[in-house]
Amino acid sequence: LPRKAKATGHELPSPALASAGKGKATKSVTLHLPQPHPRQFDLLSSFEPGVRFVVGACGTKFGKTYGCSIWLVEQAWTNKNSFNWWVAPSYAQSKIAYDLVLALLPQGTFVEYKADLRIQLIQPDGSLHSRIEFKSADDPSKLRGYAVNAFVLDEAAIMQEAAFVSVMTTVTQTRGIGLIISTPKGRGWFFDVYNRGEKFEDDGVTPRFDEKHKDPFPEWMAIRMPTWTNPHVQLDAVREAKNNLPEDVFRQEFAAQFLDDTAGVFRGVSNCLDVTQSTFSNPQPGHRYSVGVDLARLRDYSVITVIDRQTKRLVYMERFNQISWEVQYHRIIRVARQYPGTLTIDSTGIGDPIVQTIQNSGVTVTPYKIGGSASKQQLIEKLRVGIESRQISFPRNRDTLILVNELKVYQYSFTDSGIIKYEAPSGKHDDCVISLALAYMGADSPDWSYRSWNQRSI
């Protein structure tokens, strides 16, 4: 079917029709699959004779999940007694594919086991035709010990390499085949596996192998496709992404490029480090400051960051994991009084009384709720621009090195609805990042406290 780039039918007598005919299967059911778009067709037709593994590095919304679901259904439909696997990074992502596959199958040709995301294609007499199972890659040890004929590894780059290794063991005996597909994420194991299938040099035309230099991976084929080759994606949406996203993010997520580094959110962090300075600066007469505060929640740190409003230089920072409210409160007020100006605090999950208490001590507080993804995006984007354009600078010391590390590993992901989401990698902190972002945002907003202070003194 994909080879001809058009929907065709395969004949498999349906059990429902068979029972209507009192045990005699007289009619056959035709499987109508959606037409792959031209680049999906290229991907699926990479299974030339001798090729067992096709690696696809494709932009977000290229149609990876959609295209591979067509392919896996075809495998299960045409190969009697076959065992077919869909492996996704999480259960929730597997469920999306499960629903897609179910929608492709004609009524009466299958039995579904929704609770464990299994589908059995059945013969008219009720006997098993083939199986499709949907797995999560989060526990790679559970992916061993089976004999699989065809698999899809969807969004492979965010899986552990162990998941890939486990799945590969399931096709050794069967000489099974697999589609390993993902948006690139830096140059991890997925990049290595992609390279097994890449038969050309970077120019795209010079063959890497010849009679003298034999291809060490003849069973592998690779293909790379940007998002905009999917005709079902609006080009306007791609243009908008190009205008709004960090350049590296766009290159990785939409152009499907393998970047040296996982595209971080903040580029050029080291350029902001002033290696000639190791100490913080005392408050200067006449200078106004912006204090950013991220309060400790359960296991985190509280971080107070102070930026000079004029020079955008980080002049002070404090990081502590005393989560008693009393301690946090006193430290915040002390710093805010020392460095007069504005104070911006992440007020997500903290009550108005807390903001009020700080306010009552004479410090002007701007609460900023970063719970919502839009407000967080705004906050982080602003800091990103500040760092990329080298507006911000920090001295180099123990505290700022923690900050620099948090900035360097800070990452983004996309939600299923395509919205960008910023966060620290799992197990890492982002308190310094948030505190700095709040201080930076505050430094760019009007200095209300200065005005009222000025008016009072007149």
Ligand SMILES: Nc1ncnc2c1ncn2[C@@H]1O[C@H](COP(=O)(O)OP(=O)(O)O)[C@@H](O)[C@H]1O
């Ligand atoms: N061959 C196709 N025909 C119609 N729509 C398609 C096709 N391929 C992809 N799409 C649509 O394109 C969008 C992105 O597809 P999806 O498979 O979710 O992308 P990816 O997994 O690469 O992020 C979806 O809305 C999907 O329905």
Ligand SMILES: [Mg+2]
């Ligand atoms: Mg997908």
